[in-house]
Amino acid sequence: MNFSGIKEEDLGTPTLTRSHDSLQSYLTDHDLELTSDGCYVRWASINKKHPRNWTASRKSYDTSLIIILDLFTTAISTAGATAAAKAQEEFGIERTLSLFLFLSVYLLGQGLGGVVFPPYSEAFGRKKLYVVSTALYSIFCVLIAAVPSIVMVVVGRFITGFLSAIPTIIVAGSIEDMFNSQDRLWLIFLWAMVANMGLVIGPIVSTYITADLGWRWIFYLAAIVTGVIAVLLLTIKESRPSLLLARMLVEVRKETCLEALQPLNPDHTPDMRTFARIALFRPLRLFFGEPIVFMTSIMSAIAFALIYLFTEVLPPIYESLGFSAKQSSLPFIAIGLGLISGLSTRILDHRIIVKCHCQGRSLLPEHKLTGFRIGAPFDAVLAGYLADSYLSYAASGFAALSLTRSLLSASFPLFARQMFSALSANVAVSLLALMATVFCIVPPLFFAKYSLEVYSENTVDKEGY
Incomplete structure (x- = not known):
């Protein structure tokens, strides 16, 4: 799938462009989806890799x-x-x-x-x-x-x-x-x-x-x-969903070359100081x-x-x-x-x-x-x-x-x-x-x-x- 038309600065805008529609289609194939504001990638409800959907x-x-x-x-x-x-x-x-x-x-x-x-x-x-x-x-x-x-x-x-x-x-x-x-x-x-x-x-x-x-x-x-x-x-x-999603996004970034893609992660701690605080x-x-x-x-x-x-x-x-x-x-x-x-x-x-x-x-x-x-x-x-x-x-x-x-x-x-x-x-x-x-x-x-x-x-x- 071609993502050359997607600019990284476009990610995070509320309105999805045609290229973003292509990205969403790619994410759907991987049981992922963009949040409603287009800022982050999150789990799709049917994703088998989510711990709630394990066997x-x-x-x-x-x-x-x-x-x-x-x-x-x-x-x-x-x-x-x-x-x-x-x-x-x-x-x-x-x-x-x-x-x-x-x-x-x-x-x-x-x-x-x-x-x-x-x-x-x-x-x-x-x-x-x-x-x-x-x-x-x-x-x-x-x-x-x-x-x-x-x-x-x-x-x-x-x-x-x-x-x-x-x-x-x-x-x-x-x-x-x-x-x-x-x-x-x-x-x-x-x-x-x-x-x-x-x-x-x-x-x-x-x-x-x-x-x-x-x-x-x-x-x-x-x-x-x-x-x-x-x-x-x-x-x-x-079993921590946020960690598993972050690991999945590493592979998605490699395949799409979109380094700006970020997982929806309420547990995000950029450094140990933030973690402690x-x-x-x-x-x-x-x-x-x-x-x-x-x-x-x-x-x-x-x-x-x-x-x-x-x-x-x-x-x-x-x-x-x-x-x-x-x-x-x-x-x-x-x-x-x-x-x-x-x-x-x-x-x-x-x-x-x-x-x-x-x-x-x-x-x-x-x-x-x-x-x-x-x-x-x-x-x-x-x-x-x-x-x-x-x-x-x-x-x-x-x-x-x-x-x-x-x-x-x-x-x-x-x-x-x-x-x-x-x-x-x-x-x-x-x-x-x-x-x-x-x-x-x-x-x-x-x-x-x-x-x-x-x-x-x-x-x-x-x-x-």
């Missing part, structure tokens, strides 16, 4: 692998409390200090990583982060277990916590990349439920491992599993500027922090009642059952989506409020609401949530025993239950306003999903 098997494989990674790293986080109980004797340190080193340091690292990695993934892609971080996670788990030094424990737990922020938060962005709202409803629920199951599995499995093999084998086994996952992650595909502070801007992010972060953070608190206080309580060390970890199964009960809210959300679709109405995040009111006591619908509200910037929204969650989760276990000792177990649990009950009145106050315009410009979905 079901490809999306299922990639999503399953990164969700499994999140499950395992989450389990290793709560396993820190079990390791701390045994390691304090070996290193000759107090219980609170050991807990801080094995659990809180990990979570503080995760909080920092949660600010840095999500906007980086939105600007520069997801796959490399998954592969490199998982491989490094495996290496540092080996060092924690093999090197008999408290310094290595601190360094290793902080770095593994820092790296764990990638699956913990970026999974939400990857799911948003590949699935529309209708499909994402179930994927976000599955991810949240599986990841939260890691909180439950961690204390149970680590207790059995420690009892039979010693605390170091928690990290040896973590290294083996994450090493295998790192290799498997080499087989997934990059805009993208890096986006999670903080969302947290302090968006009521939905603020309230969701606080609610989710407290819910998560309570589980970390329970890893410290529940086993001793049940041991005092005559249970063995292994048996005292089994009450965490009840938390898992509570997570599964959140399935009812997902079914309700699905019915709302179908109803809106049949009536020809666009699906808004607020349509999730009914399910949220019901699900608040189970705390299993926050992730889906946040993902639907912030869409392309879901990972940054989750970064704000993760930072708050990490800070509270790191601090709650440190005063848990003192609190339960001073108030008695019954009174302490009653106060926590009262605080959780207050959450049930919060959902009607929520609203969202960010990124819908950006989403409409970049989506390939036709039905408002």
Whole structure:
């Protein structure tokens, strides 16, 4: 096709010339199109290379692998409390200090990583982060277990916590990349439920491992599993649409000799200074500027922090009642059952989506409020609401949530025993239950306003999903 009649200065003008019509025809052949103002090239809705249009098997494989990674790293986080109980004797340190080193340091690292990695993934892609971080996670788990030094424990737990922020938060962005709202409803629920199951599995499995093999084998086994996952992650595909579109435009420029062609890229960061100024502070801007992010972060953070608190206080309580060390970890199964009960809210959300679709109405995040009111006591619908509200910037929204969650989760276990000792177990649990009950009145106050315009410009979905 001849593009000699197209001048680069013509690109970006609202009115398409005849030559521009030829360019549009060329782009159509490649399942691309010009924006309405003629300034940029964007995806056509039928483009098979867009992650939303990948085959079901490809999306299922990639999503399953990164969700499994999140499950395992989450389990290793709560396993820190079990390791701390045994390691304090070996290193000759107090219980609170050991807990801080094995659990809180990990979570503080995760909080920092949660600010840095999500906007980086939105600007520069997801796959490399998954592969490199998982491989490094495996290496540092080996060092924690093999090197008999408290310094290595601190360094290793902080770095593994820092790296764990990638699956913990970026999974939400990857799911948003590949699935529309209708499909994402179930994927976000599955991810949240599986990841939260890691909180439950961690204390149970680590207790059995420690009892039979010693605390170091928690990290040896973590290294083996994450090493295998790192290799498997080499087989997934990059899912960030803006990055994939930019790669496609490189080939288009070569074939058309039109260097002025630019992709429609809301994630564009021309240099690291711009990245730091805009993208890096986006999670903080969302947290302090968006009521939905603020309230969701606080609610989710407290819910998560309570589980970390329970890893410290529940086993001793049940041991005092005559249970063995292994048996005292089994009450965490009840938390898992509570997570599964959140399935009812997902079914309700699905019915709302179908109803809106049949009536020809666009699906808004607020349509999730009914399910949220019901699900608040189970705390299993926050992730889906946040993902639907912030869409392309879901990972940054989750970064704000993760930072708050990490800070509270790191601090709650440190005063848990003192609190339960001073108030008695019954009174302490009653106060926590009262605080959780207050959450049930919060959902009607929520609203969202960010990124819908950006989403409409970049989506390939036709039905408002």
